[in-house]
Amino acid sequence: QVHLVQSGVEVKKPGASVKVSCKASDYTFTNYGVSWVRQAPGQGLEWMGWISGDGGDTDYAQTFQGRVSMTTDTSTSTAYMELRSLRSDDTAVYYCARVSVTGTSALDYWGQGTLVTVSS
């Protein structure tokens, strides 16, 4: 059974950065990509971008261009999402999800989510 396990709760001050990890298991990591989706409190789902498992391809939503970086570590089958210059409206649960190697497909397995709170 595929598993995606994310890092724990983060509390950050405005202007800081956060890096969330997503460790995959029980599938060939480089045969798929990882998408990142966030959900602000009481709101819907917002796609942030995706990265191929080998880290060679990325695509970020325009909303996050210049503030987000997605990377992978194939030796540990782990994906990372770093968001910089945090603002209060970045407070959200951040999810990783498995996606096809092209980045366009269903998101068939999801991590448990990581709550990031941005507050002074």
Add this chain to the structure above:
Amino acid sequence: DIQMTQSPSSLSASVGDRVTIACQASQDIRNYLNWYQQKPGKAPKLLIYDASNLETGVPSRFSGSGSGTDFSFTISSLQPEDIATYYCQHYDNVPLTFGGGTTVEIK
């Protein structure tokens, strides 16, 4: 970017009722449409992919249909455990976008 419009935003129905949710894309997305269920405090779960294919292990009371710009999602007989928010999502290109969600409650 392709916009996904879901309706209604919420609904209340009785156990055993047939429930239908609509999702409209701002342009032709062929059948590149998925449906997810999200229960409070949990990650979304894929129910339907490619507009009408049931994900493995998902009960057969869930179904999806449509192509092009107009899609629908149906629960044939609503059960108490189906209380959740449902989202459509296209994958015709990036950025992937989601509908605004439909919250289903028991009357």
